[in-house]
Amino acid sequence: MVNRQPTLSDVARHAGVSYATADRVVNRRGNVAAKSLARVEASVAALGYVRNVAAANLSQSRTYRFVMVLPEGTNAFFGHMRDVIEAQRERLLPERFDLQVVTSPAFDPALLSETLAGLDPDMLDGVAVVAIDASEVVEAVQRLRGAGVPVITLVSDLGPDHRDGYIGIANDIAGRTAARMIRLAHLTRPAVVLPILGARTARDHGDRLAGLAEVLGDHTLLDVIEGQDRPDLVETKLSDALDRHPEITAIYSMGAGNAGLIRALDGRETRPMVILHELVPHSRIALEQGLIDVIIDQRPEEEIRQTVARLRDLADRRPPAPEPAILPTIYVKDNLPPPHGAASDMPPEGDHP
Amino acid sequence: MVNRQPTLSDVARHAGVSYATADRVVNRRGNVAAKSLARVEASVAALGYVRNVAAANLSQSRTYRFVMVLPEGTNAFFGHMRDVIEAQRERLLPERFDLQVVTSPAFDPALLSETLAGLDPDMLDGVAVVAIDASEVVEAVQRLRGAGVPVITLVSDLGPDHRDGYIGIANDIAGRTAARMIRLAHLTRPAVVLPILGARTARDHGDRLAGLAEVLGDHTLLDVIEGQDRPDLVETKLSDALDRHPEITAIYSMGAGNAGLIRALDGRETRPMVILHELVPHSRIALEQGLIDVIIDQRPEEEIRQTVARLRDLADRRPPAPEPAILPTIYVKDNLPPPHGAASDMPPEGDHP
């Protein structure tokens, strides 16, 4: 990386054409004789030319224009995600850029596809969307991509052919990880596990449940509680289940509505081992107070960072940098990140080893 | 972020001076009348001018020149770290940059300070070093910093006043996290924990041990085994301890030499719960095969990424972007990153939810 990279002028000279012609070839603008085209392409290959994106951006005073489409509502996780975005806004890209966050009612494919259809491809360099895997949504996404706007999915995916990338965790792995933690807590005794999810139809919840079952082995898996991601429902159904099944040794909540779960647990003098998803204010407090044992998180800060990085690479027509996969992260009481929201998760500048 | 940022020309005009004078003020080149200086500074503040680093780099055809100093030797962790660097090299910075990795014998402060002293400050934009907390090293670092070269510590720190940043985990937190996992595996029975470390004098190992003891509570902590980070020693000492103390229920290895630990365990028909540090080839295999239960890792890929980002911000004389703290990551069998070294830890592009 120490030798000077060839510039497009070098390429043009090498090919024996003018700068503008080389530019036409490299940027696929057309109106180039077949012969010139071939010569320029040969020179590009010969010299190993790679476009200097910084210079290109400078020359255009470029502003990256991205849109993120999140589900709207009171869901603590996406609320947190929006906070993260706002907190990081200034830092996400050194270049000038304009990131617009729009919301669309949760779990509504029709409205989501409308929202997507309402985006003007000419005003956009990329879209990230928390997808709903439904045909209308796929179509709306294809329309954008057909118009030259890269689309990546975030947290919730479409099929791999229908987007330019996915940033999020693999939910079956999350479920398997939860099961592994449960097994670790039952090395010398059998487990009786109560699974709680939002709805059987939610694909991510289903995947988590499947992963759980795979790894749980001989341990007992009770019937699923469906909490609709609503704290009140989760609370009453869980209280009821705990009363009826005193033999429960572990709870795995794979959806939202965990404020209700925490309330249901808070009264009792003994409790089973508890694992739930997503580090948000109330789950953090519960973990710190010892009301629950494990939080499986998908690191929204990291997801946002990777989302923007990917959108940028796509906008630059550059092969996306391979980012480390986002894996389900295991939090216990002691390895929690510093709390100040997303704003200051700086490493504690204390006297570390 | 949508309005055009003011340029230095704007500032100059606003201040009623020439572009060159504004530049002299902003870049502290001297030879400016006090009056002009004041006016320019006022204009900078008034307009909120911030230097366009991309343009600056373009004008200089800048190459960032960084050096990373790692301990040399056969240690699997740092070997892996070097692999990570090589695998990521092309991706670490979009700008032209020259990253030189030099090594210095492990645990030798004198040689490390010599290595640092051998670096030419005029040829460097930043240094990252796996530090040894000794006065000679501090002095060598100060010399570099005094010569205008930012220095950050990596994995192993100096005092907070002696470097421009630290990228790594807090080791007391790592120890606490291990203890929490041990407690989780002993919800219904008392734990008898065998701690293994390299040397009592290694600060990071000591911090881990202290964190462990803090969180372990009433559970039993046996005497420490010192394995000198050498597999052979670890193997014999551990085998001996297991024979003498059949009541051991958990092992926490906070240093290196774990290949020996794995060998010692491999023969036995039953084994205690095992936690150790750093995801490297042999520990990964052991986890996949069920010979150990938990790996606490510090995500070298992430550390490298943050190291370069921080060095770059420092080289650009720009306030370092707040990166999420690197926390001890808990790996169990199921949430392991894909194996292909650092090269392809892409998210599996399969059909995730």
Added chain:
DNA sequence: TTGTATGCGTTATCAC
């Protein structure tokens, strides 16, 4: 179809 010239925001050089 092809080529030339200008500007993007800096840094650095040179003249005043």
Added chain:
DNA sequence: GTGATAACGCATACAA
């Protein structure tokens, strides 16, 4: 002390 101005590598308007 101060002020023009030529690069840097690219995109683009314009000329041929």
